[in-house]
Amino acid sequence: MWRQQQGRFRLVGCGVEELRRCRREREAALRKARRERQLVSKRLLRESALEEAEGVAAILGEAEIQQFLQLAQQGTEGKQREKALVNLRRGLQHLEIQQTFIRLEGSMRTLIGLLTSNQALLQLEAARCLHELSHSEQPAVAEACLPATSYLLTYLSGHSSDFIELCLYTLGNLIVESEAVRRQLLPQGIVPALAACIQSPHMAVLEALGYALSQLLQAKEAPEKIIPSTMPCSLPMGLCLLWGCCCWTWLRLSRELRMQDWSWWVKRTDQGLGDLSSPCPSSGVLVAPSFLHLTLNFSLQLACPVLRCLSNLLTEAAVEAMGGQIQFGDERVVAALFILLQFFLQKQPSLLPEGLWLLNNLTANSPSFCTSLLSLDLIEPLLQLLPVSNVVSVLVLTVLCNVAEKGPAYCQRLWPGPLLLSLLDTLAFSDTEVVGQSLELLQLLFLYQPEAAQAFLQQSGLQALERHEEEAQLQHRVRALQETVLHG
Numbered sequence: 034m035w036r037q038q039q040g041r042f043r044l045v046g047c048g049v050e051e052l053r054r055c056r057r058e059r060e061a062a063l064r065k066a067r068r069e070r071q072l073v074s075k076r077l078l079r080e081s082a083l084e085e086a087e088g089v090a091a092i093l094g095e096a097e098i099q100q101f102l103q104l105a106q107q108g109t110e111g112k113q114r115e116k117a118l119v120n121l122r123r124g125l126q127h128l129e130i131q132q133t134f135i136r137l138e139g140s141m142r143t144l145i146g147l148l149t150s151n152q153a154l155l156q157l158e159a160a161r162c163l164h165e166l167s168h169s170e171q172p173a174v175a176e177a178c179l180p181a182t183s184y185l186l187t188y189l190s191g192h193s194s195d196f197i198e199l200c201l202y203t204l205g206n207l208i209v210e211s212e213a214v215r216r217q218l219l220p221q222g223i224v225p226a227l228a229a230c231i232q233s234p235h236m237a238v239l240e241a242l243g244y245a246l247s248q249l250l251q252a253k254e255a256p257e258k259i260i261p262s263t264m265p266c267s268l269p270m271g272l273c274l275l276w277g278c279c280c281w282t283w284l285r286l287s288r289e290l291r292m293q294d295w296s297w298w299v300k301r302t303d304q305g306l307g308d309l310s311s312p313c314p315s316s317g318v319l320v321a322p323s324f325l326h327l328t329l330n331f332s333l334q335l336a337c338p339v340l341r342c343l344s345n346l347l348t349e350a351a352v353e354a355m356g357g358q359i360q361f362g363d364e365r366v367v368a369a370l371f372i373l374l375q376f377f378l379q380k381q382p383s384l385l386p387e388g389l390w391l392l393n394n395l396t397a398n399s400p401s402f403c404t405s406l407l408s409l410d411l412i413e414p415l416l417q418l419l420p421v422s423n424v425v426s427v428l429v430l431t432v433l434c435n436v437a438e439k440g441p442a443y444c445q446r447l448w449p450g451p452l453l454l455s456l457l458d459t460l461a462f463s464d465t466e467v468v469g470q471s472l473e474l475l476q477l478l479f480l481y482q483p484e485a486a487q488a489f490l491q492q493s494g495l496q497a498l499e500r501h502e503e504e505a506q507l508q509h510r511v512r513a514l515q516e517t518v519l520h521g
Contacts, residue, residue, distance in 0.1 A: 075167075075209055076206060077164075077165075077202075078164060078198070078199060078202045092124070092127060092129075092130065093124040093133070095133055095137060097124075098121065098130070098140065099137065099140075101117040101118070101120050101124075104117035105117040105121070105155070111154070114152075114155060115154050118155065118158035118159060118162060119158060121162055122162045122165055128169065128170065131166055131169050131171070132171065134166070135166075135173065135174055135177040141177055141178070142180075144159055144181075145159075145180055147159035148184055153193070157196060157199070160185075160188075160200060163181055164203045164206070167203045167206035167207050168206050172211065175209075175210045175214075176213075176214060178207060179207070182217065183221050185200045185203055185204055186200075186204070186221055186222060186223060188200050189227070189230055190226070190229060194233070194235040194238050195237075197230065197238050197241075198235075198237045198238050201227075201230065201238065201241035201242055201244070201245045202241050202245070204218070204245050205244045205248050208248040208249050208252070212254055215252055215259070223249065224249075224262045224263055227242060227246050227268070228266040228268040230242045231268075239335055242338075243335055243341075246272075246338065246342050247338040247342050250263075250342050251341065251345045256348065260345075260346060272339060272342050336387075337387050340384075340387040340388055340390070344391045344394050347391070347395060348394055366402075367392070367402055367405040367406060370391060371409075371411055371414060373388055374388045374389070374414075375414075382421055382425075385421060385425050386424050389425065389432065392428075393431050393432050393435065396432055396435040397435050403439050403443060404443075406432075406436060407436070407443065407447075412433070412436075412452065413451055416429070416452065416455045419458070419459060423462070423464040423466065426459060426467045426470075427464075427466050427467055427470050430459070430470035430471055430473075430474055433474055434470065434473055434474050437474060437478055437481065441481040443481075444481035445481075448484070449485075449488070452478070453478075453488055453489060453492070456474060456475055457489075457492060457493075457497055459471040460497040460501070461500075465507060468501055468507055469506065469507055469510065472510045472511065472514055476510075476517065479514075479518065486517060486518045489518055490518055490519075494518065495518065498514060498515055
């Protein structure tokens with residue numbers, strides 16, 4: 034990105050395009066690390082009260098496993114058969130017993146037979162056994178569950194919300210394992226099956242759906258092989274429906290809370306949000322009052338996977354794979370997202386990065402969403418998030434780079450204002466990613482708005498740069514920016 038020539042540093046290539054390319058490369062690396070971190074996170078669904086009542090699980094040998102399977106399959110009393118499966122499930126909490134189980138010939142076939150029986154309690158306990166196996170840290174154990182996936186998908190259309198929830202978490206755990214697992218699930222119809230679950234009125238089911246779907250959409254092969262299959266079954270529209278429920282919930286909460294320094298922001302975004310009961314022109318999504326029942330018990334646990342799913346649908350690779358077909362509403366989306374960011378800041382700051390990832394993907398290639406940020410006066414509220422954490426700072430600065438790279442007209446709206454002072458503050462950070470992103474934003478700002486470089490000089494900007502001159506990861510960019518400030 035930077036090249037030294039005759040003792041001086043200058044931008045290579047086309048300047049803005051080079052900045053954009055290098056930033057996209059860094060974003061891709063960050064997204065890959067983020068995806069890998071999330072994909073190793075499995076969910077385990079257990080009832081703590083039930084576990085305490087059952088006591089400590091015993092270590093089972095092959096003979097005992099076979100005995101429990103035989104009792105569950107051929108027992109004469111329903112309670113006896115159910116208890117055998119309970120004992121087996123408790124044993125399957127241990128890795129060594131899981132490995133023994135999958136080595137036993139016919140064990141998985143017997144368990145699947147119990148899963149497909151006509152007795153609800155046996156079905157539930159068999160599903161719990163599969164869930165324990167799906168959570169295993171050994172891929173071979175989880176992959177042994179693959180013969181059961183078609184049945185788990187079928188049961189997503191059932192009537193028991195508890196059973197559906199369990200199947201969803203089990204499928205989500207299996208999705209994590211490998212591309213081979215996901216390759217089997219796709220032709221079995223996992224995408225339309227998950228899309229159908231969006232209509233569920235049960236919050237626990239929606240949370241489980243969000244987990245399974247977010248795991249599927251953030252797979253490395255998702256842009257080319259998975260996301261295109263979401264369009265025929267209107268999965269993006271269903272996610273937008275859940276997003277609309279988010280909007281209703283946090284808008285109502287923000288109206289009630291009116292938190293001191295943020296009240297003017299709420300008022301401003303409230304105006305931008307307008308009438309949420311009308312459809313967004315681009316998406317055709319109607320957020321109708323009939324869905325308000327979802328907001329009455331809306332859970333923060335649902336917000337994270339919904340944001341993550343939408344972010345994955347809007348990655349640059351996904352949009353390119355879909356030929357630009359994915360559209361996501363108008364400026365009300367940005368207004369609603371800022372309502373959520375405000376609520377996250379007050380109640381659960383750990384969710385801020387999820388909202389900012391979505392904002393980054395919305396603004397990366399969309400001048401209209403960048404215009405929305407400016408027209409709704411949301412730059413200053415965005416800057417107020419900078420002190421939260423280094424991760425949040427990098428994402429905020431990345432979004433601002435998305436705006437600045439759109440050209441002179443956008444940079445004229447960014448400066449004058451609080452941006453320059455905020456960037457002088459971030460240059461005092463010790464985190465190299467935060468400082469590096471600040472340098473890129475300054476470079477874009479000075480390129481399109483030369484007056485900002487003079488203001489930077491007058492406010493001791495060169496002194497702020499000096500502290501990073503000897504840092505290997507930053508020194509080339511620091512010197513290039515110094516050249517820009519001094520010589521234009």
